[in-house]
Amino acid sequence: MDELEEIKVTFFQECDxxxxxxxxxxxxxxxxxxxxxxxxxxxxxxHSVKGGAGAFGLEALVRFAHVFETLLDNVRSGxxxxxxxxxxxxxxxADVLADHVAAAKLGGEGDAAATTAxxxxxxxxxxxxxxxxxxxxxADVQPNEDGIxxxxxxxxxxxFEDAPKEQVxxxxxxxxDALYARANEAGLxxxxxxxxxxxxxxxxxxxxxxxxxxxPETAYFAWKVRLKADVTEEKIREVxxxxxxxxxxxxxxxxxxxALAETGPGPDIAAILAAAQAAYPEASPPLxxxxxxxxxxxxxxxxxxxxxxxxxxxxxSLRASPAPPAEKANQATIRxxxxxxxxxxxxxxxxxxxxxxxxxxxxxxxxxxxxxxxRGLDELEQLTRDIQDSVMAIRxxxxxxxxxxxxxxxxxxxxxTGKQVRLVTDGENTEVDKTVIERISEPITHMLRNAIDHGLxxxxxxxxxxxxxxxxxxxxxxxxxxxxxxxxxDDGRGINRPRVRQIAxxxxxxxxxxxxxxxxxxxxxFLPGFSTASQVSDxxxxxxxxxxxxxxxxxxxxxxxxxxxxxxxxxxTLSLPLTLAVLDGMVIDVAGQTLVVPLTAIxxxxxxxxxxxxxxxxxxxxxxxxxxxxxLVDIGRVLGFQSAEINPAEGVVLLVDSEVGGRAALVxxxxxxxxxxxxxxxxxxxxxxxxxxxxxxxxxxxxxLILDVDALVAMSKREPLRMHEPSIQAAE
Amino acid sequence: xxxxxxxxxxxxxELTSFWAGDQEYCVDIMSVRxxxxxxAATPLPQSPSxxxxxxxxxxxxxxxxxxxxxxxxxxxxxxxxxxxxxxxxGERLVGLLVDAVSDILSxxxxxxxxxxxxxxDQAKAFVRGLITIDDRMVSEIAVERLLPELEGLAA
Numbered sequence: 001m002d003e004l005e006e007i008k009v010t011f012f013q014e015c016d017x018x019x020x021x022x023x024x025x026x027x028x029x030x031x032x033x034x035x036x037x038x039x040x041x042x043x044x045x046x047h048s049v050k051g052g053a054g055a056f057g058l059e060a061l062v063r064f065a066h067v068f069e070t071l072l073d074n075v076r077s078g079x080x081x082x083x084x085x086x087x088x089x090x091x092x093x094a095d096v097l098a099d100h101v102a103a104a105k106l107g108g109e110g111d112a113a114a115t116t117a118x119x120x121x122x123x124x125x126x127x128x129x130x131x132x133x134x135x136x137x138x139a140d141v142q143p144n145e146d147g148i149x150x151x152x153x154x155x156x157x158x159x160f161e162d163a164p165k166e167q168v169x170x171x172x173x174x175x176x177d178a179l180y181a182r183a184n185e186a187g188l189x190x191x192x193x194x195x196x197x198x199x200x201x202x203x204x205x206x207x208x209x210x211x212x213x214x215x216p217e218t219a220y221f222a223w224k225v226r227l228k229a230d231v232t233e234e235k236i237r238e239v240x241x242x243x244x245x246x247x248x249x250x251x252x253x254x255x256x257x258x259a260l261a262e263t264g265p266g267p268d269i270a271a272i273l274a275a276a277q278a279a280y281p282e283a284s285p286p287l288x289x290x291x292x293x294x295x296x297x298x299x300x301x302x303x304x305x306x307x308x309x310x311x312x313x314x315x316x317s318l319r320a321s322p323a324p325p326a327e328k329a330n331q332a333t334i335r336x337x338x339x340x341x342x343x344x345x346x347x348x349x350x351x352x353x354x355x356x357x358x359x360x361x362x363x364x365x366x367x368x369x370x371x372x373x374x375r376g377l378d379e380l381e382q383l384t385r386d387i388q389d390s391v392m393a394i395r396x397x398x399x400x401x402x403x404x405x406x407x408x409x410x411x412x413x414x415x416x417t418g419k420q421v422r423l424v425t426d427g428e429n430t431e432v433d434k435t436v437i438e439r440i441s442e443p444i445t446h447m448l449r450n451a452i453d454h455g456l457x458x459x460x461x462x463x464x465x466x467x468x469x470x471x472x473x474x475x476x477x478x479x480x481x482x483x484x485x486x487x488x489x490d491d492g493r494g495i496n497r498p499r500v501r502q503i504a505x506x507x508x509x510x511x512x513x514x515x516x517x518x519x520x521x522x523x524x525x526f527l528p529g530f531s532t533a534s535q536v537s538d539x540x541x542x543x544x545x546x547x548x549x550x551x552x553x554x555x556x557x558x559x560x561x562x563x564x565x566x567x568x569x570x571x572x573t574l575s576l577p578l579t580l581a582v583l584d585g586m587v588i589d590v591a592g593q594t595l596v597v598p599l600t601a602i603x604x605x606x607x608x609x610x611x612x613x614x615x616x617x618x619x620x621x622x623x624x625x626x627x628x629x630x631x632l633v634d635i636g637r638v639l640g641f642q643s644a645e646i647n648p649a650e651g652v653v654l655l656v657d658s659e660v661g662g663r664a665a666l667v668x669x670x671x672x673x674x675x676x677x678x679x680x681x682x683x684x685x686x687x688x689x690x691x692x693x694x695x696x697x698x699x700x701x702x703x704x705l706i707l708d709v710d711a712l713v714a715m716s717k718r719e720p721l722r723m724h725e726p727s728i729q730a731a732e
Numbered sequence: 733x734x735x736x737x738x739x740x741x742x743x744x745x746e747l748t749s750f751w752a753g754d755q756e757y758c759v760d761i762m763s764v765r766x767x768x769x770x771x772a773a774t775p776l777p778q779s780p781s782x783x784x785x786x787x788x789x790x791x792x793x794x795x796x797x798x799x800x801x802x803x804x805x806x807x808x809x810x811x812x813x814x815x816x817x818x819x820x821x822g823e824r825l826v827g828l829l830v831d832a833v834s835d836i837l838s839x840x841x842x843x844x845x846x847x848x849x850x851x852x853d854q855a856k857a858f859v860r861g862l863i864t865i866d867d868r869m870v871s872e873i874a875v876e877r878l879l880p881e882l883e884g885l886a887a
Contacts, residue, residue, distance in 0.1 A: 350791045593775065639777035682776075682786070685824045686795040686879075690778045695786060695793045703774040703786045703793055 007182065010335070011052045015101045018045040020404045022094050027407060030087045039082070042090075043072045049097065053104065054242050055182070060109040061100045067119050068093050071126045086125060093118055095408050167229065168254040169236060172204075174222035179246035181217075190223060192239045197229020226254075338434065341395050348384075348391045349678040349697070355384045356675075356699030385676065396431035399477045399486075402441045403428050406448060406475060413452045420459050420469055421452055426476035432484045436576055439552075440486060443560075446549045447488040447572050448473060455492035455570050465567065467491065480575070483558075489571040495564040497521045504530065522562045522570075526550045559710065575710070577693060583679050585696075585706065586654065587672040591636035594704045595668075596677055596696055601709040603655040603663070605671060610649040623653060623665040630655065630665045633716040635707070639691050658713040666712070679706065691715055747837040747863070749870050750817060752830040753805030756870045758837060758863065759828075763819045763875055767833055770814035781807070784829055789818065796827040802878060804854040819875050826879060837870065839863055844872060 022045040025038045050065035072090070074080040096118045100110035171193065175186050193199055204222040208214075227236070233251050240249050359377050367373045403425050414421040432440075456462075456471035463469050474489040497518060504510045504524045516524075524530060526546045553560045558576035585596035586605070612624045613632070622629040632653075636642040646667050654666040677696035680703075682689055693708035748767075749758035773785030773796045782801040786793045796816060801807040808814065808829050816827040844861040860874040 346791050353788075353791070641775070641777060680791070680793045682793055682795075685793060685826060686776075686783075686786070689776050692777065695774075697788045697791065697793075701788050702772070703788050705774065705776070 008056055011056065012101065012105050013335070014052065015049055018049050019094065019098050019101060020401070021045045022097070023091070023407065024404060026087060026091050026094060029082065030084065030091065039072070039076050043069065043076050046072055046097065048245070049101065051242070051245055056104075058104045060115070061097075061104050064100055064110070064115055064119065065097060067122050067126075068097060071122045074126055080125060080128070089121055089125060091408075091411070093122055095411070098408070167231070169225075169227040169229070169231070169233070170250075170252050170254055171225040171227060171236060172222060172250045173225065173240070173247060174204075174249070175219045175243070175247040177217060177219050179243050180219055182243075182246065184243050184246070186221070186223065189239055189243065190225060193225055193227055193236065196231050196235065196239075197227050199228070200226040202226075338395075341391075344391055345395060348388050349680070352384055352388055352676075352678055353697045353699065353701065355380055357701060360699045388676075388678075393431075395434050397434050397437050398429045398431050399437065399440070399484075400428040402437060402444060403475060403477070405441065406444065409445060409448060410452065410473065413449055417453055417456075418458065419452060419456050419471060421456060422470050422472050423448075424472055424474045426474065427478050430477035430479060430484060432477075432576070436484065440574075440576065443549045443553050443574060444475065444486060444488065446546070447574070448475065450546065450549075451488055451490040451492070451570070451572070455490035455494075457493050461493075465493075483575050483577055486574040486576070487571060488574070489569060491569040494566040494568055494570055495522050495525070495562070497566070500524050519563075522564050525562070526560070583677055583696075583706065584674065585677050586674055587698075587704070588635075588652070588654070588668040589670045589672065590639075590668050591641035593636075593641055594672070594698065594702070595635065596704050596706045597654060597656070597666070598693070598706065598709065599674060601656045601658070603657055605652060605654045608648050608653050610647075613648045621648070623648065625655065625665070628663075630663050631716075632665050632667055633713055634667045635712065636667075636669075638712055638716045656709045656713070658710045664709075664713045664716070666707075666709070677704075677706070744838055744840060747839065747870075747872065748817070748833065749835045749837055750815065750830045750833045752808065752828075753800035753803065755805070756834060756868060757799070757830075757859075757873050758870045759817070759819055759873050759875055761836065763821070765818040765820050765825060768816050768818065768827075770810045770812070770816060770829065784810075787816075787827065789825070789827070792825065794818065794825055794827045796829055797878060799828045799830050799873070799878075802854070803858060804852060821875050821879060824879070826875075828878075837863065837865060839865075847871075 022042050025042040025045070028035075029038055029042075046065055046069045050062055050069055053061040053065060071080065071093075075082050075086070080086070096110065096114055099114070103110045173186070173189065175184075179186070190199075190201055202224040204224055205220065207222070208220045214220075233253070236251050237244075237249075240247065355377075359381065362373055362377060369375075369378070406425070407423055410421055410423040451473050452471075456473070457465065457467075459469040462471060472491045474487070476487045476489075478485050478487075501510075501516070501521050501524070504527070505512050505514075507530065509524065509527050509530060510516070526549075530547065550560050553574055553576070558574060560575075561573050562570060563573070564570040583596070584599040586599055586602055588595050588597060606625075608623055614622050614624065614629070616622050621632040623632050632648055634645050637645060646669060648665070648667045652668050652671050654668065654671075656664055656666055658664055677698075679694045680696055682692065682695050689705075691708055691712045692705045693711075694706045695703050696706055698704050746761040747758040748761050748764050749756055751757075771787055773787045775785040776783055776795075782798045784796040784798050786795050788794070798808045808831065810829060813832060815830055815833050817830060817833070818825055818827050843863050845863070846861055847856060847859045848862075850856065855871075858874055858877055859871045861872050863870045863872060
């Protein structure tokens with residue numbers, strides 16, 4: 001990849017984040033949040049997209065972003081009131097912007113018709129506002145390279161008389177490192193100014209350190225350009241348009257063509273810079289110069305109140321406000337190659353195993369836990385755990401990045417189906433491994449489509465059923481049983497079981513006289529080629545819906561299930577592994593093998609008395625636990641490690657909760673205890689193994705398998721079912 | 733017809749040869765990641781019997797396949813002298829349990845003869861070709877065909 005392409009990739013990554021910020025900001029406003037910073041944030045997002053797009057010559061994107069930005073700018077300055085109708089328009093404009101970005105990523109341009117319509121709508125709102133203000137006169141708020149947001153430093157300047165035809169502009173131009181890093185050249189920009197008129201250029205080299213302290217890639221120089229020309233400030237600013245995020249410029253008009261800024265009534269640039277830089281004594285000045293914008297000839301603009309943190313050089317004419325506190329800076333992110341993190345995770349896994357091995361050997365040499373060595377080991381274990389937690393947290397990501405994309409989808413489908421839909425999300429901060437994040441978006445999209453298209457009724461039908469006309473779709477994420485569970489629910493009509501059954505019979509998916517439970521009928525919708533929509537719609541109903549979802553979920557080592565109540569709605573539950581994470585597990589022995597059971601699945605462990613174990617049928621058995629009978633599951637037999645059954649009364653029983661079959665009692669030979677284990681994928685070198693979620697490496701360096709409790713319970717049910725089914729059918 | 737292709741690929745190839753079930757086999761040396769001694773493997777439930785289980789290869793879970801049993805020969809009795817050859821198949825690593833490593837062969841591609849039509853399906857499926865060195869016959873294993881078909885993961 002050449003360098004420009006790399007930068008472009010970064011730009012599109014940033015775009016995705018910015019578009020996410022834009023949408024979540026608009027949604028907060030839509031939900032009634034009146035925080036003014038939100039408007040600034042959405043403005044910045046659009047502005048940054050435009051800036052980057054300009055650098056890559058993505059003209060269609062720039063043009064649209066500009067129109068969007070103009071309207072937002074009016075909103076920001078209060079010239080266009082932010083009504084809820086406008087927010088809806090802005091949300092749709094954000095969708096169009098996202099389309100443009102997506103199109104630009106593929107080297108094309110966005111849908112021209114949709115763009116034109118949206119541009120017209122936006123412009124109508126822009127001109128419909130109480131006043132028009134050219135955006136260039138507005139003070140800009142820009143995040144700089146570190147993500148620190150500088151509020152505009154507003155300078156209240158002495159009022160000007162009617163400007164002479166030939167004006168003198170003082171332009172101070174200070175490039176940041178990033179300007180050079182992106183292959184821009186200060187000299188070219190100054191030459192560009194030279195084209196506007198007569199210039200005198202002065203080099204400001206105050207920031208240049210002594211040679212020993214010189215950083216070769218740091219920008220130290222600034223320039224002061226005195227431009228004599230008949231131009232507007234806007235015209236000058238255009239020169240810096242594509243580098244405005246990577247330099248700080250001030251443009252002021254010299255009041256008297258002969259007087260220089262230092263002596264004249266105009267602001268003292270050097271003093272302003274010094275004052276602003278004094279606010280950031282820790283930062284190397286050329287790295288984080290505050291952006292200083294001047295607002296010329298608009299003296300009635302309210303100035304930001306000065307704060308004591310800034311040494312104000314000219315108290316009467318200059319007021320400045322420092323950057324907001326560090327909370328914004330904390331949101332700054334760094335980009336790291338995921339491979340490096342994977343490597344780190346592997347190494348830490350090794351460290352954990354090594355530490356466990358060391359502990360075992362030390363114990364083998366007869367050191368007591370209270371000895372110096374024992375205590376040292378304890379501390380090492382604690383540290384190892386902390387490091388492990390921190391490392392795992394690096395790669396884990398909240399599902400928010402996926403959930404954020406869903407409101408748009410819901411809006412679009414709602415628009416296409418003419419239904420009123422409200423999306424409620426829950427558990428956005430549930431963290432899951434990055435590799436899972438990347439792949440859950442597709443099944444969620446399918447499930448949401450299905451919920452709106454098939455699940456929800458039309459507004460009229462809902463009203464007739466006595467429900468609110470607006471349907472609710474719920475998207476939630478949570479951790480359960482060492483897995484991540486995604487739920488997509490709706491409050492629609494629920495599954496029409498007789499119809500589903502009839503369709504399955506019509507399509508030859510089941511026999512006409514098949515005896516099916518409600519649950520089994522519901523699950524028919526996952527069969528390939530099943531589609532309940534009588535008309536094929538654009539949204540779903542092409543007969544590739546739910547079976548595709550199930551396939552892709554299974555490909556991830558996950559499961560999908562549905563529960564539905566007629567008239568009340570359906571709920572899809574997606575359960576996925578956390579692929580690479582640490583797991584608290586119970587280490588058990590089964591038929592000479594060491595296995596790990598995820599602790600989250602275990603309700604309790606007990607040693608049952610012989611009287612509590614009841615035989616049921618030929619092979620089955622149940623355990624009486626406090627007045628309830630729980631099916632016994634012999635782990636060794638289900639996995640095929642042994643054929644003889646363990647007598648539960650001689651072994652240990654783990655009561656577990658499973659998604660599929662409720663509570664079950666797993667029978668094992670013995671329990672070693674609890675410990676934290678590193679999950680190692682079996683799939684990376686082999687393949688999924690039934691009943692096994694993953695593997696781990698124990699303190700002695702051997703591999704132990706981690707049980708998939710749900711699958712195990714399901715397997716134990718399937719076995720006897722298959723044997724008994726024919727005889728039951730024959731009897732009937 | 734095949735003549736031009738063979739003469740173009742005139743570079744010498746290096747192969748690692750080893751013994752499995754009284755027969756000599758080899759794999760391309762470029763696919764061999766390492767050779768290590770036998771250590772007890774953790775058995776995998778519901779897996780073919782030639783999958784001996786998994787071992788810890790510096791933090792990664794490495795499946796171990798008994799090559800002899802995979803080729804329908806009598807299963808290998810692992811001993812202290814048994815060897816695991818870790819080979820790379822695509823993105824995956826798999827350990828082949830064999831009796832002993834014997835040699836490094838440097839051959840011309842012309843020395844490889846196509847597998848003749850023999851009765852044994854396994855031999856036909858997994859042997860890419862035959863190489864004659866002095867009076868020894870060494871069969872080249874097509875490692876990419878060894879792993880069982882990955883069901884349900886094709887997407």
